[in-house]
Amino acid sequence: MERLSQQRLIAGLCFICGSLLLLIATTSDPIAIRNVRSQFAQIVQIQIEVLRNWQQHGRLNRDLAYGSRGSDIVLLQKMLAQDATNYPSKRVTGRYGELTQKAVRGFQADYGLPVTGMVDDATRAKLNDIFFSELCPQPRTIYPDMLYKKMSGESFLPPDYVPPGLEDISKKVPTAGVMCLREDVVPYLVQMFTDARNAGVDLMVSSGFRRPEIQKYLYELRVRTDGELASREIARPGLSEHQLGGTVDLTDASIGYEGAARGFAESLGGIWLEQNAHKYGFTLSYPARVSETTGIQYEPWHWRFVGVDMATSLKARGTTFNEQPDAMGDLRNLTAIRPNAAP
Template identity: 30%
Template sequence: MNRLPLARRTAAALLLSAALLAGCSKAAPSPSDAAAPPAGATKPSGSYIALAVEPGTLSLSPGAKKQVTVSGVKKDQSKQPLAGDKSLTLSSSAPDIVTAAADGTIAASAQAKTGQTAIVTVQYGSLKKDIPVTVKTSLDDTIATVGGVPTVTNPDALDVVVNKQRSMPGTYIPKLIEPNVPFTFKEKSEKRMMRPEAAGALEQLFAAAKKDGIQLYGISAYRSYATQKSIFGGNVKSQGEQTASQFSAKPGQSEHQTGLAIDVGDGNPKCAVEQCFADSPAAKWLVAHAADFGFIIRYPKGKESITGYEYEPWHIRYVGVDVAKEIAKQGITLEEYFQDAVAAGTKPKQ
């Protein structure tokens, strides 16, 4: 076997080592040479521990849509809106009923039916948040003629609409408890009682008002069909039916029978259940904060032609936080919330 001289073999080995070193440097570029992330991209869930969605639940009429706001929640509980982030996705469990777009717009199909539901899942990296969506109850679907009287068919619903064209069943009596709040009277009475959901929320509302220096008192909560019959009859005798109907409900047409409504005051007897209550700090506090606890001012000023009743700043009604905030934000009534301002006059099913 022919061998190269030692000197030449040594030189060849050195050249081979240099070539290998050069190849290695090309195969492993420095971090500064790595490709940059695409514009607009954010590292999914890197600095967030959870997602926050507002509103957290939706109730949409067929064909209606609403945009939700999605934020990333950091360890210090601060929130960063994620609008426009390409890593954010929304998907629907039932696209034929509800659709969800990347910009946060959630829409109910025009063909969706009352009571249908879907879950919209918001995802950002490994973080997920579900938004329950319900196709809003139609007022036409929740009324029927019973004994010649247009009567609601969903008396247990928190958003039941009761007015002069939509009566509660005469035999309806909800489950009732007494909220732990001060009243303007000491005796035991049915007008201290409310449905548990409303009673708990009322306790929180009164506590928050007191923290802000506002003392509230309950005046009249639940009223049975029989009690309302007696009250209305007395008002008719003293003021005539036409005048009485402007401020007093006929039996079955009172929200108080639902167990979700209560008249409140600030302890001033002069303005108890009178419109002058509207000028009090307590009434102004209610306008600003009632929705945070699921209550609305049921008979607002300027909406008499829709609600059928005069302005009552003292009458608050529990409908749940999401519905209350929507109504307060838009400055509408419960009737208008169902996208039918003249729904109080809809023809009942035969």
């Protein structure tokens, strides 16, 4: 059984988050609520930090065995610690000892690999594939292409929707860790970053594709703690443009690469994007003027790819993509096509 598969990782995270949400629901103590929010942030950060460490190492890239030491052993131990069954101690020492060797043996047995206790070519490849698929999953259900779907409260994305062709962009543009985007959007983003850099603006991606499972628990937590205000600060599950795979949150060096910052609108990057993003097919989804009608607060960092022609037209008309007629229609009654299923 693949204990370290993306489904198990997410299920474990969601179980913990669900427990925290239950605690919030049964207490009105503001101190307790703050503590729970802090715990949730720490849980999410643990997951993100492991993935960021993995990306910064350029994946596990050498054989590892009993007695090995170094930063890549730290990364290996953090990866193994995501599965408490094989590595219950979760010790991160930077030394490949008996506990790490035992955990590697358990991992190899789970995946039908030769049980050597060493991180050899096959084991290393499997670990790298698992962590990459956690960030850039492949669609398991085939839907119509939704890159240009209008997002509204009347038409939700299917909960199992994953956009096609997700690609890691962390090697192509500056990012705050491993980020994924649709491969057909990436060239436009890369060119935009290149031209911005040539103009003296250093942009960075702080968020890209976001799994709907994480969006769900982020939203529910905010509802428990912030009530009705949550819907103005974070999209409901199924309504996040990040799930489409063509949307990025951006920041820049002039504000210290702060993420989701109101001040980004007045930053060098924010001003440059306002003047130029449409040339590369990106449009601002939630400008200040539509916050009352959309119910979403002003997000100067949130840029969505809609194609050069559409973005240029929207810029000229001073309107947003979500104010246009919905070419995709209501997705609630769409029949999904599963791979290998009969048409």
